[in-house]
Amino acid sequence: MWAWVGRLGLRVPLSGWRGLTSKAGPQGSGQITAEVIEHLEHLALVNFGSREAVERLEKAIAFADRLRDVDTDGVEPMESVLEDRCLYLRSDDVIEGNCAEKVLQNSHRVMEEYFVAPPGNISLAKVDECEPTPCD
Amino acid sequence: MAAPILRLGCAGRRCALAGVKGASRHRRGAPNGFALNEMRVQSSMAPRPVITAQKPRKGEHEWAPVVGLEIHAQISSNSKLFSGSQVHFAAPPNSLVSFFDASLPGTLPVLNRRCVEAAVMTGLALNCRINKKSLFDRKHYFYADLPAGYQITQQRLPIAVSGILTYGVCEGNKRNQIITKTVRIKQIQLEQDSGKSLHDHPQSQTLVDLNRAGVGLLEVVMEPDMTCGEEAATAVRELQLILQALGTSQANMAEGQLRVDANISVHHPGEPFGVRTEVKNLNSARFLAKAIDYEIQRQIYELENGGEILNETRSFDSKLGCTVPMRDKEGKQDYRFMPEPNLPPLVLYDADSLPAGADSQQVVDIDYIRERLPELPSVTRDKLVQQYGMLPEHSFTLLNEVGLLAFFQSVIKETRAEPKLVTNWVLNTFLGYLKQQNLTVSESPVTPSALAELLTLLDGKVISSSAAKQVFEELWTGKGKTAAHIVSEKQLGLMQDQEALEQFCQAVMEQHPQVVTDVKNGNLRAVNKLIGLVRKATLSRADPTAIRKILEKQLSL
Numbered sequence: 001m002w003a004w005v006g007r008l009g010l011r012v013p014l015s016g017w018r019g020l021t022s023k024a025g026p027q028g029s030g031q032i033t034a035e036v037i038e039h040l041e042h043l044a045l046v047n048f049g050s051r052e053a054v055e056r057l058e059k060a061i062a063f064a065d066r067l068r069d070v071d072t073d074g075v076e077p078m079e080s081v082l083e084d085r086c087l088y089l090r091s092d093d094v095i096e097g098n099c100a101e102k103v104l105q106n107s108h109r110v111m112e113e114y115f116v117a118p119p120g121n122i123s124l125a126k127v128d129e130c131e132p133t134p135c136d
Numbered sequence: 137m138a139a140p141i142l143r144l145g146c147a148g149r150r151c152a153l154a155g156v157k158g159a160s161r162h163r164r165g166a167p168n169g170f171a172l173n174e175m176r177v178q179s180s181m182a183p184r185p186v187i188t189a190q191k192p193r194k195g196e197h198e199w200a201p202v203v204g205l206e207i208h209a210q211i212s213s214n215s216k217l218f219s220g221s222q223v224h225f226a227a228p229p230n231s232l233v234s235f236f237d238a239s240l241p242g243t244l245p246v247l248n249r250r251c252v253e254a255a256v257m258t259g260l261a262l263n264c265r266i267n268k269k270s271l272f273d274r275k276h277y278f279y280a281d282l283p284a285g286y287q288i289t290q291q292r293l294p295i296a297v298s299g300i301l302t303y304g305v306c307e308g309n310k311r312n313q314i315i316t317k318t319v320r321i322k323q324i325q326l327e328q329d330s331g332k333s334l335h336d337h338p339q340s341q342t343l344v345d346l347n348r349a350g351v352g353l354l355e356v357v358m359e360p361d362m363t364c365g366e367e368a369a370t371a372v373r374e375l376q377l378i379l380q381a382l383g384t385s386q387a388n389m390a391e392g393q394l395r396v397d398a399n400i401s402v403h404h405p406g407e408p409f410g411v412r413t414e415v416k417n418l419n420s421a422r423f424l425a426k427a428i429d430y431e432i433q434r435q436i437y438e439l440e441n442g443g444e445i446l447n448e449t450r451s452f453d454s455k456l457g458c459t460v461p462m463r464d465k466e467g468k469q470d471y472r473f474m475p476e477p478n479l480p481p482l483v484l485y486d487a488d489s490l491p492a493g494a495d496s497q498q499v500v501d502i503d504y505i506r507e508r509l510p511e512l513p514s515v516t517r518d519k520l521v522q523q524y525g526m527l528p529e530h531s532f533t534l535l536n537e538v539g540l541l542a543f544f545q546s547v548i549k550e551t552r553a554e555p556k557l558v559t560n561w562v563l564n565t566f567l568g569y570l571k572q573q574n575l576t577v578s579e580s581p582v583t584p585s586a587l588a589e590l591l592t593l594l595d596g597k598v599i600s601s602s603a604a605k606q607v608f609e610e611l612w613t614g615k616g617k618t619a620a621h622i623v624s625e626k627q628l629g630l631m632q633d634q635e636a637l638e639q640f641c642q643a644v645m646e647q648h649p650q651v652v653t654d655v656k657n658g659n660l661r662a663v664n665k666l667i668g669l670v671r672k673a674t675l676s677r678a679d680p681t682a683i684r685k686i687l688e689k690q691l692s693l
Contacts, residue, residue: 083481084552087247092215094220095220097220
């Protein structure tokens, strides 16, 4: 665990992380600590160990932060444009499925009739070994 | 940092425990003190609300364990919660997957009416308040078996809240006293099941089967009102019986249709609750009780030895009989809940609010469902007690064994014997044979009709009860012979010939004058000896009460 942080620290100078902070909004300082990055990597199986990856994250945050410019005081949040519609109820009939071949066509790798995925967030040491996830 | 060090300590201890239990060569050497101690704690574990810790120091308080449960029950439906693909256990991998289940872009959820009705039925049976408006939310995880990256669930406003489950725990020396307990139901929410991952460690890959992805689940959240493994296991068993009676879930733990997570903490009475741990994926009632009791003892041991309980997720290792931290759940998860934008609120109606002329396929009427709820297990048990005069604990046993109630009712229907005799035979002889051979009711070689016929013979005094046991043994091992057939073949019928029986009695009295003298001198117990001798002479084919009558007449007592 600590080795992982150490590795991160080595690859990306600390000032690099400061660069991640967006224009500080009204809620929160916008500071992203190495721990947060590590946690996000762990959850998302994404490696931020490269300059491009960090830049992509920075851009995403900056993009989303523009929402704070909108004044929403006194406005009840709308969850969906459908929120006052009736929820359609389906009768309990089997009308889909039986298309394993088609569904599996989307898979990067297949074994017998299974999708093959990286080993998942089992342990940090093992995540380290696996190939990059298709998230990038 | 204290936390990682503590965790390391845990890992070391686990090894020690594994060593003592697993490899005998370790046992001979100086055993690890903790491991032995831990094993002792386990074996002396008693289901008591307040457990005194192993080595109480002077003036030390007792510990009060607190157990809450989160139960996932797979809804018994033809199709999935939001898609029209089939729900079926053990189908070829990925054969029950629609484009929605595989999260292909452009697919949308369409709610299954049956799943909504199942949730309402379950909520009503657990005395919940049904929310006339409930909402769906997205809960985000990154797992390969959850292709959308989120699960649709009901976090903010679930379909049912504030219920109560009543269950009965056996207590007393002979465990024949039923104590009624209750646990509050916090909420019931509708949500999607995930797919299944098979971890292929040698090749460092995961095989994913999405057949289960999107199957409807009822998550039942129970408040921390339980205090030990047995209480939790009994409450889960009662919920299982209710779900099965309703038909809302098959609730078969072995097939993963009922999965239990337990939240466990300990504290001193009168003080706030302690830090809790969550034990995940308990998939049998026995392991559930064991895991909870182990975890309670582990926490007490930890706290008494200056340790700290971490708010962590643990799993139960059934081979080692202990709980271990789950490494993939370390750290706090951020589920990033958000309202599900593709599903408007779910609105339910009752008799008053039902709009006139509404399409009956598009509305769910709570009152309509309430009026048609099937009989619940507690009512079934009360009826058994009232109708057949059986003890409450017998009614619990009849329901707890799968298929036993139906078996009992078939026997009752087909026999002329008294219900008490039937209860006695079904619960003692029949169940005893099943347990001895580790069979389920459906695997029994004796059919209800065969037992019914046997009990009719016994009730009509055609055979004695010892002969009946013999006939039962024959039925169990026999090759489809009827009870009557066995009785006539083995000549097990009771002697109906009064005169012949009188002759037997006469002969016995003549052969044993000393016993007769004893009786005449006032030793009435000697009559029993004569009865025994007559029965022996008739090869146990005579009814002892009939013999007694004849003897008493002949001895003019």
